[in-house]
Amino acid sequence: MPSQSEIDRLATAPVPAMRLLIDGAWVSGAAEPLPVLSPIDGTQLTTLASASAEDVARATASARAAFEDGRWSGQPPAARKAVLHRLADLIQRHALELAVLGVRDNGTEISMALKAEPGSAAGTFRYYAEALDKVYGEIAPTPRDVLGLIHREPVGVVGAIVPWNFPLMIGAWKLAPALAMGNSVVLKPAETASLSLLRLAELALEAGVPPGVLNVVTGPGHLTGEALALSMDVDVLVFTGSGSTGRRLLEYSARSNLKRCYLELGGKSPNIVFADAPDLAAAAKAAATAIFRNAGQVCVAGSRLLVERSVHDSFVAALCDATQKMALGNPLDLGTQIGAVNSERQLAGNLGFVADAQAEGAELVLGGGQALRETGGWYMQPTIVTQVAPGHRLFRQEVFGPVLAVTPFDTEAEAVHLANATEYGLAAGVWTANLSRAHRMVRALRAGVVHVNTYGGADGTVPLGGVKQSGNGHDKSLHALDKYSDLKTAWIQL
Numbered sequence: 001m002p003s004q005s006e007i008d009r010l011a012t013a014p015v016p017a018m019r020l021l022i023d024g025a026w027v028s029g030a031a032e033p034l035p036v037l038s039p040i041d042g043t044q045l046t047t048l049a050s051a052s053a054e055d056v057a058r059a060t061a062s063a064r065a066a067f068e069d070g071r072w073s074g075q076p077p078a079a080r081k082a083v084l085h086r087l088a089d090l091i092q093r094h095a096l097e098l099a100v101l102g103v104r105d106n107g108t109e110i111s112m113a114l115k116a117e118p119g120s121a122a123g124t125f126r127y128y129a130e131a132l133d134k135v136y137g138e139i140a141p142t143p144r145d146v147l148g149l150i151h152r153e154p155v156g157v158v159g160a161i162v163p164w165n166f167p168l169m170i171g172a173w174k175l176a177p178a179l180a181m182g183n184s185v186v187l188k189p190a191e192t193a194s195l196s197l198l199r200l201a202e203l204a205l206e207a208g209v210p211p212g213v214l215n216v217v218t219g220p221g222h223l224t225g226e227a228l229a230l231s232m233d234v235d236v237l238v239f240t241g242s243g244s245t246g247r248r249l250l251e252y253s254a255r256s257n258l259k260r261c262y263l264e265l266g267g268k269s270p271n272i273v274f275a276d277a278p279d280l281a282a283a284a285k286a287a288a289t290a291i292f293r294n295a296g297q298v299c300v301a302g303s304r305l306l307v308e309r310s311v312h313d314s315f316v317a318a319l320c321d322a323t324q325k326m327a328l329g330n331p332l333d334l335g336t337q338i339g340a341v342n343s344e345r346q347l348a349g350n351l352g353f354v355a356d357a358q359a360e361g362a363e364l365v366l367g368g369g370q371a372l373r374e375t376g377g378w379y380m381q382p383t384i385v386t387q388v389a390p391g392h393r394l395f396r397q398e399v400f401g402p403v404l405a406v407t408p409f410d411t412e413a414e415a416v417h418l419a420n421a422t423e424y425g426l427a428a429g430v431w432t433a434n435l436s437r438a439h440r441m442v443r444a445l446r447a448g449v450v451h452v453n454t455y456g457g458a459d460g461t462v463p464l465g466g467v468k469q470s471g472n473g474h475d476k477s478l479h480a481l482d483k484y485s486d487l488k489t490a491w492i493q494l
C-alpha cells in the first residue's frame, strides 16, 4: 500500500489538456472540448478533446487499415503475448499514478481504486496474454472423405464504449481479450472518466502496440459514442453502461451494418438474508459494504436487501450501525470507504430517488441527504430506506448511488419472487446456513452471478454478465474470447 504522502504529492500534479489517439498520434478533436470537473471538490482538472463524427471515421479507418495489413493481427501469438505482458508491467509500474489520476477524475475511494483499477487491469492483460496462445481451432467429426476444420479468427475492428465507474478495470476487460485475439480497437471512454484510460493508451504505445491498433476517441456519448456505434467500419461493439444507452446501440447497429452488440448493463441486485444465516452480524457488515463502497456506483451493488421478517428489525439496526462506522470523505484519503458521487447530475438523481420513495410510503431510516457540501464536491450520505414495496420506483429502478432499499419477506418462495421481480438480472446474494436452500436459491435466482454467504468478490477466471435486461455476453474468463473471435469452417474434400 502506498503512503498518504505519495498520494498527496500526485494529487496536485497538473493535468495537461487531453487529446485523441488516432493512428498512433495524439491529435485535437474537431468538436468543442469538454471541461473535466473533479467530483472531489468541483474544480476543473483539465479539458477533454471531443471527437466529431469525422474524427471517429478517421479512427475507425485507421483501425481497419491496421487490421488489414496484419501489423498486429498477423503477428505470431508469442509476439502479441510479449507486448501485452509489457503493457501489464507498465501498468503495474505506474499503478499509483494511474489510480490517483482516475480518482481525481471519477471520485472512487483510493483504497478501492488501487485494487480494482490498475491492479485488476494489469491482471486482466496478463490473463489474456497467457490465454492467447492456448486457444486452438478444432477438427470436426466429419465423414472420412472430408476434412472439416474450424478456425477461430479475429473479428476485425472492435468498438468499445465504457462507463465512468472503474474505467481501467472495465476498459481492460474489453481491450485485453480484443487485442489478444488480434483485433484492432477504437475505445470510447466516458466523459467523466477518460483520463486514466488515455494514460493507459500511452502505455500501450510504449509497450509496443502498433499505431492504429488502439485508437481512443473521447467526447460526448450522443456525438462521439453515437458516431462509433453507427460506423460501417466497426464489426463488433462491446459496451458497458446504462440500459437506455444499450437500447440506442442496438438501434444504431440496425441502422448501420448490423454489427454485433454485446451489452453489459445495470442491475438492481437482491441481497437476501435468511434468519438461519451463519453469522448475521457479518452479513450486516457485508450488506453495508455491498451497497456503499464507491458510493453505490458499482454495477453489481447489492442495492435491494431482502430480509426474513423474523430478524428484519434487529438486522436493520445492525446494518445502520455498520454503515455509520464507514468513513465518508475525500476519495484520496487512504482511510475513506465511501468516496464521491461522480457528477452533480448523478447526485441530483440519487436524491430524487429518496424523495420519491418517501412520497410512495417507504421509510427513510438513515441518511438521505447531500454530504460534505463545504468541499465543493459531490457527496451523499449512505442512505437506507425500509418498507420498500415492489411497486415503488426504488424497488424497480437502478439508482447507481448509495441508496439501499430494504424489503421484508416471510418464506423462501416469497424471497425468490421478490428477488426476480425486476427487469434486471445481474447479481444476487444469499445468506443461509442451509446448504440445500443455498443451492435451491442459486438455481431459482435469475442473475449472472449469485454470491453465497458473501457479497461481491470475483476474479478474472469467472465470467461476469447479466440476464434479462442486465445484458448479454460476458466479460472476463476464457468465455470473453468468444466476443472477439469468429468461427470459420474449412470443408475440404479429401
Ligand code: NAD
Pocket (backbone or CB within 6 Å): 161, 162, 163, 164, 165, 170, 188, 189, 190, 191, 219, 220, 221, 222, 223, 224, 225, 226, 229, 240, 241, 242, 243, 244, 245, 246, 248, 264, 265, 266, 267, 298, 299, 398, 400, 426, 464, 466, 470, 471
Ligand atoms: P451511460 O450509458 O450513460 O454511459 C456509458 C458510455 O456510453 C459512456 O462512454 C457514454 O459517453 C456513452 N454513451 C452515452 N450515450 C451514448 C449514445 N447515444 N451513443 C453511444 N454512446 C453513448 O452509463 P454510465 O452512467 O457511464 O454508467 C453507469 C451504468 O453502467 C450503470 O447502469 C451501471 O450499472 C452500468 N455498469 C454495468 C456494468 C456491468 O458489468 N454490467 C459495470 C459497470 C457499470
